[in-house]
Amino acid sequence: MILLTSKAAKILYSILASVIIILFWRNIGFVTALFDVPGNSILGLSIKALLLTLVALILTTVVIKPKELFSFLGLSGNILKGFGIALLCVLPLYLIFPVFGNVNTELTCSVIYDRAILTGFKEELVFRAFMFGLLFRYAKTGFFWAVILPALYFGSVHLYQGHDVLSALAAFGVTFIGALYFSWMYVEWNFNLWIPAGLHILMNGAWFVFTMEGTEVAAGGVISNIARIISIALAVVITICYHKKRGENVFNYPIWKI
Secondary structure, three states: OOOOOOHHHHHHHHHHHHHHHHHHHHOOHHHHHHOOOOOOOHHHHHHHHHHHHHHHHHHHHOOOOHHHHHHHHOOOOOHHHHHHHHHHHHHHHHHHHHHHOEEOOOOOHHHHHHHHHHHHHHHHHHHHHHHHHHHHHHOOOOHHHHHHHHHHHHHHOOHHHOOOHHHHHHHHHHHHHHHHHHHHHHHHOOOOOHHHHHHHHHHHHHHHHEEOOOOOOOOOOHHHHHHHHHHHHHHHHHHHHHHHHOOOOOOOOOOOOO
């Protein structure tokens, strides 16, 4: 590993590493094409997810000790606790969506595997554990500055879901807020990546398991967004109660510090 002592150098590396992993992610299709594996097949999707994970691990070990790698990325967190809390928080979606929508009869296992499980895990690993983690946990920047870069990019990759400028901005805004929410949950639950990953996977799952107005895009519709707001509010209440029971406060860390 490389020992960087100045804060400026740590911030610079965090940004550079973020750019590298995003460039790799955007061009990862060359790997499956090289071995003539269909990129949208289960095997192709798995290979690309595995390679993206390996790149994140390698770039992290440049500045983090290998023995601290999984702990730093939040991968050593309690997975059962993570998904248990996530399931409790997203329960409103699975109670409301069946009432106002229908079960997606055209849903396939490959869609759930790709759009819910893999997408949820990859985006939380890259945007939360890696990009946000390097800036917040390694470079020690304030929460706002650490979250802004991954949140901006996270929102921008969903712009394509809009059919015009207004709907594209709506998709950006919703996913940008989602990035703030996932990052906050990640920090408040002691960097257990399985909590934001579980939230992301289960939220995505609801969008594909059920069909109703707005679930074809990230921006959502009126009912789906009401359900999402209830879900987020429930998560916030659970998190605040969890810290209150332990005699702690939320936001007990620098917010605006550079």
